[in-house]
Amino acid sequence: MKARNGIALGVFAALTAAASLLGSRSVRRPKTWYxxxxxxxxxxxxxxxxxxxxxxxxxxxxSGYRMWKRRQMPGAKVALxxxxxxxxxxxxxxxxxxxxxxxxxxxxxxGANFASLAAYTAQAAKVDRTSAALMAPYxxxxxxxxxxxxxxxxxxxxxLAG
Numbered sequence: 381m382k383a384r385n386g387i388a389l390g391v392f393a394a395l396t397a398a399a400s401l402l403g404s405r406s407v408r409r410p411k412t413w414y415x416x417x418x419x420x421x422x423x424x425x426x427x428x429x430x431x432x433x434x435x436x437x438x439x440x441x442x443s444g445y446r447m448w449k450r451r452q453m454p455g456a457k458v459a460l461x462x463x464x465x466x467x468x469x470x471x472x473x474x475x476x477x478x479x480x481x482x483x484x485x486x487x488x489x490x491g492a493n494f495a496s497l498a499a500y501t502a503q504a505a506k507v508d509r510t511s512a513a514l515m516a517p518y519x520x521x522x523x524x525x526x527x528x529x530x531x532x533x534x535x536x537x538x539x540l541a542g
Contacts, residue, residue: 383413388445388448388473389442390444392441392444392448393441393447394438395441395467395486396437396438396441396444396467397436397437397441398471399467399470399471400437401502402471402475403470403471403473403475405474406475406477406478406479414478416540417532417535417536417540417541418532419528419531419535420527420528420531420532422524422528425497435517436517436518436521438467438513439472439514439517439518440463440466440467440514440515440518442514443463443504443511443512443514443515444463444467446458446508446510446514446538447460447504447507447508448460450508450511453507453508455503455506455507457502458506459503459504459506459507462496462497462500462503463500464486464533465499465500469489469490469492469493470493472479472489473486473490473493476489481540481542482530482542483541483542484533484541484542485542487526487529487533490526493522494519494522494523497518497519500515501515501519
């Protein structure tokens, strides 16, 4: 791998890790509030999140890197902008949900994340099908996460679930 490509891959990994760290800071606080919530029956055990997210973040970083390598192709720069938008929405969810206990705002953020990720995936498919395919698990996870977030809103009083 050329040094420039290695640096670029490192940058995409660092950006994705930064989004992850921003979210994880919100989750590290005592989870007393989360434990008091009534959750939907499809809620997985906490350990599942620790397995799923590193995989999704790795796929996200590699997809963005692949798109960067094709940045001179028509549509690649638009795709990269959408990649950044979905990453920003991703970084906002945990602080909204866990940090501020604003589950309704977090659900709206999930909608924005899904929309920007779907737009990225569609745009990426025009440039590099592999970059788009790498995002399929993440799209599925966001759909599932939306059911969890919406279920918490539906099962808890507004004063508790924000």
